[in-house]
Amino acid sequence: METKESIQSVCTLADIAEVRYLRGDNTEIFLKNGFPGVRIKVRQEDGTEKTEEHTRIWMHRSFPFDLPEEYISVQNKDQEEIGLIRSLADFDTAAGDILRGELARKYYTPRITKIVSLKEAHGYSFWNVESDVGKLQFTLQDTFRSLLRVGEDKIFVFDNYGNRYVIESLKELDHRSLRRIELYL
Amino acid sequence: MTEIEQIPAGVYEAAAKRGITAENALLAAYADRNKDGTNCDNWIFVTKDTLTLIGGIQRILPKEHVGRMDRRRLEVKFGQLSFDEYLLETLRDFRVEQQISGCILTAFDEGAQAYILITHLSCHKMEEMIQLCTCLNEYKEKGEFQPPEKKEDDRYCPKCGRLYPDQSRKLCPACMNRMRVIRRMGTFMMKYKWQVLTVLAAMTLTTLLGVLTPYISSGFFYDQVLTVGGAFYGQVALVIFLIVSTRLLALLINMVNEVLTARIVPKVTYDLKNVIFHSIERLSVGFFSKRQTGSLMNQVFWDADNIYWFFVEGFPYLVINGIQTVAVTVILFVIDWKLALLALIFCPVCVFAIVRLHKRMRKLHAKRYSGSRRMNGMLSDALGGIRVVKAFSKENIEIDRFDQRNKAFARASQNVSLYNGTVFPLVTFLFSVSSILILGIGGWRVAGGGLTYGMLLTFISYTTLLYNPLNFFVDINYKISENMNAMFRLMEIMDAEPEVREAENARTLARVQGRVTFENVEFGYDKTRKIIDNVSFDIAPGKKIGIVGHTGAGKSTIANLIIRLYDADRGCVRIDGVDVRELSFETLRRNIAIVSQETYLFQGSILDNIRYAVPDATMEEVIASSKASGAHDFIIRLPDGYSTMIGWGYKDLSGGERQRISIARAILLAPQILILDEATSAMDTKTERLIQMALEKLSRGRTTIMIAHRLSTLRDADTLLVIEHGRVSEAGTHAQLLEKEGIYHKLYMLQYEALKNAGIQE
Numbered sequence: 011m012e013t014k015e016s017i018q019s020v021c022t023l024a025d026i027a028e029v030r031y032l033r034g035d036n037t038e039i040f041l042k043n044g045f046p047g048v049r050i051k052v053r054q055e056d057g058t059e060k061t062e063e064h065t066r067i068w069m070h071r072s073f074p075f076d077l078p079e080e081y082i083s084v085q086n087k088d089q090e091e092i093g094l095i096r097s098l099a100d101f102d103t104a105a106g107d108i109l110r111g112e113l114a115r116k117y118y119t120p121r122i123t124k125i126v127s128l129k130e131a132h133g134y135s136f137w138n139v140e141s142d143v144g145k146l147q148f149t150l151q152d153t154f155r156s157l158l159r160v161g162e163d164k165i166f167v168f169d170n171y172g173n174r175y176v177i178e179s180l181k182e183l184d185h186r187s188l189r190r191i192e193l194y195l
Numbered sequence: 196m197t198e199i200e201q202i203p204a205g206v207y208e209a210a211a212k213r214g215i216t217a218e219n220a221l222l223a224a225y226a227d228r229n230k231d232g233t234n235c236d237n238w239i240f241v242t243k244d245t246l247t248l249i250g251g252i253q254r255i256l257p258k259e260h261v262g263r264m265d266r267r268r269l270e271v272k273f274g275q276l277s278f279d280e281y282l283l284e285t286l287r288d289f290r291v292e293q294q295i296s297g298c299i300l301t302a303f304d305e306g307a308q309a310y311i312l313i314t315h316l317s318c319h320k321m322e323e324m325i326q327l328c329t330c331l332n333e334y335k336e337k338g339e340f341q342p343p344e345k346k347e348d349d350r351y352c353p354k355c356g357r358l359y360p361d362q363s364r365k366l367c368p369a370c371m372n373r374m375r376v377i378r379r380m381g382t383f384m385m386k387y388k389w390q391v392l393t394v395l396a397a398m399t400l401t402t403l404l405g406v407l408t409p410y411i412s413s414g415f416f417y418d419q420v421l422t423v424g425g426a427f428y429g430q431v432a433l434v435i436f437l438i439v440s441t442r443l444l445a446l447l448i449n450m451v452n453e454v455l456t457a458r459i460v461p462k463v464t465y466d467l468k469n470v471i472f473h474s475i476e477r478l479s480v481g482f483f484s485k486r487q488t489g490s491l492m493n494q495v496f497w498d499a500d501n502i503y504w505f506f507v508e509g510f511p512y513l514v515i516n517g518i519q520t521v522a523v524t525v526i527l528f529v530i531d532w533k534l535a536l537l538a539l540i541f542c543p544v545c546v547f548a549i550v551r552l553h554k555r556m557r558k559l560h561a562k563r564y565s566g567s568r569r570m571n572g573m574l575s576d577a578l579g580g581i582r583v584v585k586a587f588s589k590e591n592i593e594i595d596r597f598d599q600r601n602k603a604f605a606r607a608s609q610n611v612s613l614y615n616g617t618v619f620p621l622v623t624f625l626f627s628v629s630s631i632l633i634l635g636i637g638g639w640r641v642a643g644g645g646l647t648y649g650m651l652l653t654f655i656s657y658t659t660l661l662y663n664p665l666n667f668f669v670d671i672n673y674k675i676s677e678n679m680n681a682m683f684r685l686m687e688i689m690d691a692e693p694e695v696r697e698a699e700n701a702r703t704l705a706r707v708q709g710r711v712t713f714e715n716v717e718f719g720y721d722k723t724r725k726i727i728d729n730v731s732f733d734i735a736p737g738k739k740i741g742i743v744g745h746t747g748a749g750k751s752t753i754a755n756l757i758i759r760l761y762d763a764d765r766g767c768v769r770i771d772g773v774d775v776r777e778l779s780f781e782t783l784r785r786n787i788a789i790v791s792q793e794t795y796l797f798q799g800s801i802l803d804n805i806r807y808a809v810p811d812a813t814m815e816e817v818i819a820s821s822k823a824s825g826a827h828d829f830i831i832r833l834p835d836g837y838s839t840m841i842g843w844g845y846k847d848l849s850g851g852e853r854q855r856i857s858i859a860r861a862i863l864l865a866p867q868i869l870i871l872d873e874a875t876s877a878m879d880t881k882t883e884r885l886i887q888m889a890l891e892k893l894s895r896g897r898t899t900i901m902i903a904h905r906l907s908t909l910r911d912a913d914t915l916l917v918i919e920h921g922r923v924s925e926a927g928t929h930a931q932l933l934e935k936e937g938i939y940h941k942l943y944m945l946q947y948e949a950l951k952n953a954g955i956q957e
Contacts, residue, residue: 042309044312065310115294116295118296143232143233171318192558
């Protein structure tokens with residue numbers, strides 16, 4: 011097989027781009043003042059090990075809709091990437107829970123459970139909804155473009171101030187609520 | 196105490212229990228979520244030493260107590276749930292961090308040496324919270340409390356209490372009065388009042404003739420002409436003549452009407468589009484970066500057609516149909532009031548049926564419309580990217596994708612046709628049933644002698660005249676609301692205030708010296724992230740400075756601030772010691788030229804493009820500036836030379852060629868301040884070197900600001916500024932910075948190595 015050999019002789023992707031993956035064995039996760047921080051073991055050129063500490067990290071999902079617990083970018087204050095977490099399963103339960111807690115806070119999105127009223131006027135639509143955090147009132151500009159359908163029946167709603175809401179499942183929505191948004195789907 | 200958000204009375208009581216009063220509190224703000232992220236009313240008070248959060252639920256007392264929902268100091272009941280107190284002494288660096296939905300307010304805690312979370316909030320309250328943070332950070336820094344500028348609380352619609360969807364325009368779409376919109380547009384359309392009136396008059400006449408015709412052709416014909424003893428018995432020719440002449444008259448008036456409309460329509464739409472384009476052009480760059488420009492224009496031009504429709508057709512037809520309905524109803528009652536009552540009983544049933552059907556129909560149409568939009572979107576995607584599709588041989592996938600969209604569209608179309616074909620005949624049937632009933636009962640009355648046969652026929656023809664207006668009125672509501680949207684959007688654009696405005700008595704400097712000064716400038720495109728953070732520098736007239744930094748460090752933003760595409764959030768940009776906000780646009784545009792990395796060429800000849808800023812430049816000047824920018828050589832090789840048409844739909848130029856033309860454009864203006872923002876990035880090193888030499892000559896005696904990635908181009912600058920994360924981290928000459936062995940040294944060595952490896956010696 012000629013081709014196989016030639017492939018072997020060229021660089022693989024891993025050689026071209028170096029991605030630092032954080033795992034339980036090279037990274038310690040701790041909680042400080044309610045925010046997660048990391049201590050990473052770094053092997054230096056001379057072979058010795060050193061610890062790199064960040065008292066607070068910022069986390070960002072690479073594939074928020076498809077893989078919420080995988081490929082999570084870990085960043086510092088200036089949004090520079092410290093490393094990537096391939097999967098939260100690479101950490102023990104305690105560390106995983108800290109990370110999950112931070113993700114849950116950052117990605118927290120009110121869940122719409124019922125659409126009480128939806129009025130359209132002059133290109134804006136005015137929503138009155140019930141959510142897991144109580145009654146909410148918000149406005150969308152250009153309703154069609156403010157709804158994002160993910161998968162079969164999950165809908166993200168973006169209001170004109172940049173807040174985000176989610177309808178977890180269209181199927182679980184009551185008939186009246188469904189009727190109100192049907193037109194925009 | 197300064198209230199960033201007005202405090203209701205109930206909250207005062209709760210705060211007083213914790214020792215916070217109007218006297219000792221310095222500042223009050225409001226967050227709409229609490230520490231756990233749940234919705235609640237979270238009040239934030241700042242006193243001399245503490246930051247206090249009182250969370251709870253406030254309930255506005257029933258409407259009758261406060262009248263209309265007025266957000267001003269209301270009677271609000273406040274039930275306290277949580278209380279947090281922080282010592283300001285231990286906190287610093289207050290900031291609002293954007294989350295996926297909403298924000299969090301954090302601060303650095305000196306004691307724990309870590310950030311703490313103070314509260315969650317939704318994006319609605321982001322602006323106020325940033326105000327609070329800036330104020331607190333300044334208080335910590337200077338030790339002196341400076342309350343934020345008190346702005347009037349006009350962020351809410353006074354009528355419904357909702358936040359305005361767009362704070363730069365205080366318009367509440369939900370409370371927008373229809374009549375006000377129409378009136379406003381009406382004054383705008385007053386220019387055409389004669390045309391509209393003529394159309395209206397012509398239509399009224401046509402309608403009246405239309406209402407008259409059934410009487411002559413049925414009632415009058417049978418009862419007076421064909422019946423023995425009628426006043427015109429036997430004079431068939433006369434009646435035929437009468438009928439033909441009324442028809443002819445109606446035809447004539449109709450033709451006049453059509454001709455008039457045909458003349459007005461293009462004129463009105465032309466005018467409207469002009470007004471819209473004019474309104475858009477005067478807005479600042481910020482307006483466009485928030486919206487998709489293409490869809491904005493489309494929408495607006497489609498709106499122009501819609502608005503025209505309302506004033507030239509919709510409104511007149513509304514009047515006409517109104518007249519027709521009233522006239523026909525009166526006639527029906529005159530002929531036979533009992534039959535008329537019978538006929539009218541059916542009306543509500545029909546209206547109900549029509550309303551229901553139209554609603555369903557609109558939904559089906561909307562589905563078909565979005566289906567066609569998706570299909571077209573996919574189509575232009577696949578055709579626009581045909582090179583990529585072919586290169587990766589993904590034709591089959593694209594075909595499949597198209598098949599899916601096409602199928603969905605076909606299904607939607609089918610639904611529309613099915614509905615049209617099955618349900619609407621039912622409505623027509625409903626109508627015919629009522630006609631038949633009237634015929635039956637009427638026939639019985641004719642037999643009994645209560646009504647003549649002719650009159651019965653007339654009656655039935657009149658009932659059919661009710662059908663059209665009925666249909667019209669059902670649909671008009673929907674159409675009018677569509678139109679209101681169009682008008683509202685137009686008003687929005689007409690009322691939008693440009694963020695960057697020329698000062699009222701702006702100063703015009705005939706000739707600027709070219710001193711450019713930044714004084715503690717801060718700026719961010721969105722509120723939570725500063726792109727430029729406390730930047731200060733001073734460039735003496737005629738000097739050449741280079742700005743260096745990583746991608747996204749804020750280099751181009753500095754250029755945008757100098758030419759005032761945006762205004763600084765804080766601090767001040769000066770030219771010759773004068774704040775740019777006080778200078779006239781004329782002064783800025785005449786004396787500053789920018790060649791940016793995004794070259795934009797307008798549709799037209801190369802000559803026109805080079806002369807864009809100086810339309811009266813001579814051919815010699817144009818050729819000289821093209822020579823200097825290295826554009827001349829390639830232009831002269833084109834078959835049509837300087838007359839070659841470029842831009843959309845014409846000759847495609849390469850990136851380097853486009854850059855050379857835009858440099859020529861700038862050179863021709865010969866401004867006192869020249870900004871080159873990656874102006875030579877798309878050229879090979881040799882061409883770049885040549886242009887550098889020309890620019891070198893041009894920049895003598897002119898202030899030149901060069902932004903570049905390739906450090907070799909900046910070596911001979913008088914000063915180099917190294918920008919990192921929006922701050923000036925190093926400044927000095929090339930030699931000084933190399934000696935310092937800081938960031939510049941690192942960058943330079945990296946590039947130097949790369950060039951050496953590529954075999955290019957500096």
